Amino acid sequence: MARTKTAVVTGSNSGIGLGIAQALAAEHHNVVLNSYSDKDEDHALAEEIAERYANKTVYIQADLSNGEACRSLIEQAAMKFGSVDILVNNAGIQHVAPIEKFPTAKWDAIIAINMNSAFHTAAVAVPMMRTNGWGRVINIASAHGLTASPYKSAYVTAKHGVVGLTKVVALETAEDPITCNAICPGYVLTPLVEEQIPDTMKEYDMDRETVIREVLLKRQPSKEFATVEQLGGTVLFLTSDHAAQITGTTISVDGGWTAL
Ligand code: NAD
Numbered sequence: 322m323a324r325t326k327t328a329v330v331t332g333s334n335s336g337i338g339l340g341i342a343q344a345l346a347a348e349h350h351n352v353v354l355n356s357y358s359d360k361d362e363d364h365a366l367a368e369e370i371a372e373r374y375a376n377k378t379v380y381i382q383a384d385l386s387n388g389e390a391c392r393s394l395i396e397q398a399a400m401k402f403g404s405v406d407i408l409v410n411n412a413g414i415q416h417v418a419p420i421e422k423f424p425t426a427k428w429d430a431i432i433a434i435n436m437n438s439a440f441h442t443a444a445v446a447v448p449m450m451r452t453n454g455w456g457r458v459i460n461i462a463s464a465h466g467l468t469a470s471p472y473k474s475a476y477v478t479a480k481h482g483v484v485g486l487t488k489v490v491a492l493e494t495a496e497d498p499i500t501c502n503a504i505c506p507g508y509v510l511t512p513l514v515e516e517q518i519p520d521t522m523k524e525y526d527m528d529r530e531t532v533i534r535e536v537l538l539k540r541q542p543s544k545e546f547a548t549v550e551q552l553g554g555t556v557l558f559l560t561s562d563h564a565a566q567i568t569g570t571t572i573s574v575d576g577g578w579t580a581l
Contacts, residue, residue, distance in 0.1 A: 325349060325350060325351060326350045326351070326406040326407055326455075326560070327350065327351040327352075327353070327398065327399075327402040327403070327404055327405055327406050327407070328342075328345045328350045328351065328352050328353065328405075328406065328407035328408075328409065329353040329355065329394065329395060329398045329405050329407070329408050329409065329442070329446070330342045330345070330352065330353065330354065330355065330409040330411055331355050331383075331385055331391075331394070331409065331410050331411050331412040331438060331442065332355060332356060332385070332411045332412025332413060333354045333355055333356065333409075333411060334354060334355075334356040334358065334362075334363050334366060334380075335356070335511065335512055336509070336511030336512055336513060336549065337411060337461060337506065337509055337511055337549050337552050338354075338355075338409070338411040338412065338461075339354075339366075339549065340548075340549025340550055340552055340553045341409055341411060341461075341549070341552060341553045341556045342354055342370065342378070343370060343374070343553060344550070344553025344554060344556060344557055345407065345409075345553075345556065345557070345560075346370050346371070346373075346374035346376045346378055347374050347376075348557060348560075349374065349375065349376045350376060350406075350407065351376065351377040351378070351402045352367075352370065352376060352377070352378040352379075353378075353379055353380075353381050353394075353398045353401070353402075354366065354367050354370070354378060354379070354380045354381070355380070355381055355382070355383055355385075355394060355412070356380075356382070356412075357382065357383065357384040357385065357386075358382070359380075359382035363380045363382070364380045366380065367379050367380040377402070379401060381394055381397050381398060381401075383397075385412045385433075385434050385438035386430055386433040386434050386438075387433075388433075388437060388438075388441045389441075391437075391438045391441035391442050391445075392441050392442070392444070392445045394442065395408070395442050395445040395446050395449075396445060399449055404449050404450075404452075404453050405446045405449050405450070406450065406453060406455060406456055406457065407456070407457045407459070407560055408442055408443065408446045408456075408457070408458045408459070409459045409460075409461065409556060410438065410439035410442055410443070410458070410459070410460045410461060410483070411461040412434055412435075412438060413434060413435045413461070413463075413476075413479075413513065414430060414431055414434050414435065414513070415431070415473070415476050415513055415516070415517060416431060416475065416476070417472045417473060417517055417520050417521065417524070418472055419471070419472055420474050423474055423475065427475060428474070428475040431475035431476055431479050432475060432478065432479050432482075435475075435476065435479035435480065435483065436478075436479035436480075436482040436483055436486070439460050439483055439486055440486060443458055443486070443490055443501070446458065447490065447493070447494060447499065450494075450497070450499045451494075451497050451499065454497075454498055455498050455499070456494070456497070456498070456499035456500075457499070457500055457501075457559060457560050458487075458490055458494075458499070458500070458501040458502075459501075459502055459503075459504060459556055459559050459560075460483050460484075460486070460487050460501070460502070460503040460504070461503070461504055461506070461552070462480045462483045462484050462487070462503040462504065462505045462571065463476070463480040463505055463506060464505050464506065464507045464540075464573065464575045464578045464579055465477045465480045465481075466480035466481055466483055466484040466503060466505050466571065467481075467484065467505055467571065467573070467579050468540075468578070468579060470540075472524070483503060484503050484505075484571060487501050487502060487503040487569065487570075487571070488569045491568040491569030491570075492569060494568075495568065495569075498565070499568075500559070500564065500565065500567060500568035501568055501569065502559055502564075502567060502568060502569070502570055502571065502572065503570075503571045503572075504552065504555050504556070504559075504571070504572050504574060505571045505572065505573045505574070505575060505579070506547050506552060506573075506574045506575060507540075507541045507546075507547055507573070507574065507575030507576050507578040508537050508538060508541055508546050508547065509546055509547045509548065509549060509552065510546045511549065514537065514546075517537075518532055518533070518537075521536055521537070540578050540581060541575060541576040541577070541578050542576055542577035542578065542580070542581065543576030543577055544576070545576055547574045547575065547576060551574055552574060555572060555574055559572070
């Protein structure tokens with residue numbers, strides 16, 4: 322790639338998003354880190370990445386449960402760097418409960434953050450990519466975008482929605498030098514997964530190690546967590562010229578989960 326690209330990675334002060342942001346920074350792209358928190362640590366993290374990878378990394382706060390904030394994030398990134406070339410929709414939350422006890426507020430938040438945000442950011446970024454003649458939209462869905470598990474009604478719904486949105490954006494940009502794909506990770510040991518362990522321990526009356534082996538990795542035939550570095554590498558592949566004809570599809574990084 323000749324010109325330095327600008328990448329926005331939503332939800333990137335932690336976990337998979339941070340891993341992806343670092344992979345893009347290592348390629349010397351401009352990187353926009355994002356979360357809702359706007360703490361000193363978030364800005365310090367951006368400075369640390371910029372120093373480590375000798376690129377430009379900035380932090381922009383946006384609460385992605387709000388559609389206008391999603392749109393403003395992309396506009397602010399373009400004002401800062403001139404364009405948005407790579408959009409990684411990664412922000413996500415989880416809540417685990419049987420449907421009859423699933424709080425409506427949690428349902429609304431998961432649908433807004435995990436699914437609607439990808440619509441709002443893409444709606445603003447895709448026209449910029451068309452103008453610039455190059456673009457990559459990469460949605461971090463999940464194995465739960467292709468399969469389901471009990472107690473995750475909102476998450477599974479949102480992730481299936483993201484896979485559907487991926488196909489539509491790919492078709493709408495098919496004749497442009499833009500691709501849109503979804504990455505579907507299996508379990509990755511990040512704060513989002515750590516937070517599920519205590520509830521799952523209670524739900525199944527198991528200790529931590531048994532929950533990891535028998536519940537979390539039960540459907541991951543490799544019996545290993547995927548890593549944030551592997552997800553960063555998958556994003557780099559999708560941004561490369563090798564992937565220019567890959568669009569509207571999903572790439573599973575799930576240790577064989579969806580082969581079962
Ligand atoms: P994480 O909790 O470590 O990170 C989530 C990120 O989203 C954080 O940066 C957080 O600040 C951000 N975020 C949450 N709410 C937000 C809001 N309202 N506005 C802006 N940012 C917000 O989780 P993770 O495991 O790294 O998950 C990242 C993505 O990967 C999610 O979409 C998740 O569904 C998906 N995923 C994770 C796994 C896994 O096993 N960890 C598996 C499949 C898919």
